[in-house]
Amino acid sequence: MALSRISGSGESxxxxxxxxxxxxxxxxxxxxxxxxLEVGFGATSMDAIAQRAHVSKATVYAHFSxxxxxxxxxxxxxxxxxxxxxxxxxxxxxxxxxxxxxxxHRFVDLLLSAEALAMYRLVVAESPRFPEIGRQFYAxxxxxxxxxxxxxxxxxxxRGWLKVEEPRLAAGQFLGMLKAERFLxxxxxxxxxxxxxxxxxxxxxxxxxxxxxxxx
Amino acid sequence: MALSRISGSGESxxxxxxxxxxxxxxxxxxxxxxxxLEVGFGATSMDAIAQRAHVSKATVYAHFSxxxxxxxxxxxxxxxxxxxxxxxxxxxxxxxxxxxxxxxHRFVDLLLSAEALAMYRLVVAESPRFPEIGRQFYAxxxxxxxxxxxxxxxxxxxRGWLKVEEPRLAAGQFLGMLKAERFLxxxxxxxxxxxxxxxxxxxxxxxxxxxxxxxx
DNA sequence: GTCTATATGAAGATAGAC
DNA sequence: GTCTATCTTCATATAGAC
Numbered sequence: 071m072a073l074s075r076i077s078g079s080g081e082s083x084x085x086x087x088x089x090x091x092x093x094x095x096x097x098x099x100x101x102x103x104x105x106x107l108e109v110g111f112g113a114t115s116m117d118a119i120a121q122r123a124h125v126s127k128a129t130v131y132a133h134f135s136x137x138x139x140x141x142x143x144x145x146x147x148x149x150x151x152x153x154x155x156x157x158x159x160x161x162x163x164x165x166x167x168x169x170x171x172x173x174x175h176r177f178v179d180l181l182l183s184a185e186a187l188a189m190y191r192l193v194v195a196e197s198p199r200f201p202e203i204g205r206q207f208y209a210x211x212x213x214x215x216x217x218x219x220x221x222x223x224x225x226x227x228x229r230g231w232l233k234v235e236e237p238r239l240a241a242g243q244f245l246g247m248l249k250a251e252r253f254l255x256x257x258x259x260x261x262x263x264x265x266x267x268x269x270x271x272x273x274x275x276x277x278x279x280x281x282x283x284x285x286x
Numbered sequence: 287m288a289l290s291r292i293s294g295s296g297e298s299x300x301x302x303x304x305x306x307x308x309x310x311x312x313x314x315x316x317x318x319x320x321x322x323l324e325v326g327f328g329a330t331s332m333d334a335i336a337q338r339a340h341v342s343k344a345t346v347y348a349h350f351s352x353x354x355x356x357x358x359x360x361x362x363x364x365x366x367x368x369x370x371x372x373x374x375x376x377x378x379x380x381x382x383x384x385x386x387x388x389x390x391h392r393f394v395d396l397l398l399s400a401e402a403l404a405m406y407r408l409v410v411a412e413s414p415r416f417p418e419i420g421r422q423f424y425a426x427x428x429x430x431x432x433x434x435x436x437x438x439x440x441x442x443x444x445r446g447w448l449k450v451e452e453p454r455l456a457a458g459q460f461l462g463m464l465k466a467e468r469f470l471x472x473x474x475x476x477x478x479x480x481x482x483x484x485x486x487x488x489x490x491x492x493x494x495x496x497x498x499x500x501x502x
Numbered sequence: 503g504t505c506t507a508t509a510t511g512a513a514g515a516t517a518g519a520c
Numbered sequence: 521g522t523c524t525a526t527c528t529t530c531a532t533a534t535a536g537a538c
Contacts, residue, residue, distance in 0.1 A: 113328060194473055197473075197474050201475050204475040204476065205476060208471065216467070239487065243491065246462040246467070247459040251428070251458045255424065258413050258420030259414065259421070260420065260421060270455075271455065271458075274455055275459065278459060281497060282493070283494075
């Protein structure tokens with residue numbers, strides 16, 4: 071947790087006056103992020119945010135005109151950073167099964183992390199009220215992952231390691247198999263599965279893909 | 287929907303004994319269900335429920351001691367009924383691919399229905415506050431489906447139609463492949479996929495299972 | 503049980519001093 | 521910009537008549 075460093079998309083070299091401002095603004099966003107992720111939009115009060123940020127409520131309103139804007143700003147910021155900027159998924163590995171296994175582990179770890187679960191819950195709950203955040207979330211997270219894996223599968227197909235006619239679809243199948251059950255169980259608050267169970271499921275998903283898309 | 291049938295000046299023709307009480311309670315539950323599914327727990331006011339049920343707010347409190355109890359009652363009731371009592375998934379078909387395709391269609395249709403999406407969103411959003419509903423939802427919905435499909439795969443394996451060592455896992459893989467992307471896109475408010483796209487994905491998922499678990 | 507009317511409190515947002 | 525104090529709205533919940 072503890073997202074302490076929040077700056078906009080650019081480096082503002084003008085750090086003369088807004089020095090204090092920045093620090094308060096950062097504290098507010100940090101506090102608000104925690105509150106929203108913990109109890110959701112509706113149950114988070116501006117009082118609670120101000121209190122956690124060690125700031126008066128009026129100061130919060132000096133930086134964000136209302137609760138919706140604060141929420142939107144935070145989720146947008148979170149979408150840009152939470153999924154990793156570069157995502158160095160080096161998929162040049164010659165062993166397809168090993169590469170898929172590595173991707174699978176990374177995916178499952180990310181997906182089942184407490185922060186990802188909280189973020190997902192928040193976006194799902196509020197996307198009807200804030201249609202934009204659903205779009206942003208999907209584009210920043212799942213979409214990019216699908217795209218990366220899809221490109222890898224395309225390349226693997228080109229080299230004859232696999233026989234995939236629709237890489238995008240195959241990528242969805244692989245990630246879907248990994249997500250199955252476990253994510254749903256966690257998001258609904260059921261007891262988490264054992265580590266070795268997850269390991270087995272990743273291996274099984276890889277095996278299915280390898281068999282189903284084996285070059286004839 | 288809108289079960290709210292209010293007999294105006296005391297003309298209860300066909301109804302005999304528990305007329306008044308039941309009818310109000312039913313109207314309240316029906317109205318509350320609609321409200322909760324539409325805007326969620328937090329954004330639903332008891333005033334709105336009373337108004338939609340054509341009942342005073344005090345009457346609502348005469349039947350349910352508070353908002354939480356009303357919510358819990360409704361979701362529990364919904365979990366029991368929404369997923370179908372019998373679920374006549376007749377999986378005795380000799381053609382495995384056809385059977386899986388049928389299951390796939392049913393699953394996808396249910397999953398992408400407006401009501402299922404609303405219910406899912408509600409449960410996901412509120413399960414931290416109401417831990418019990420997450421459990422109930424999973425047991426009544428996904429768990430039963432997994433179990434049914436798992437039993438079918440077990441039987442198919444026994445008859446030599448497939449070679450599945452872990453039916454539960456394979457069931458999860460199949461349903462996970464079907465759920466991939468589309469459900470997420472819908473739950474996040476993105477544009478729905480074309481019908482033919484869904485059809486293709488179901489066929490592709492069936493094909494993967496058939497190839498991966500083909501008897502050697 | 504059901505209604506009208508109201509108590510109580512919480513939360514979003516603002517006024518005005520510094 | 522930042523604070524304290526306050527306004528205003530609205531939602532939960534209840535009181536009391538019928």
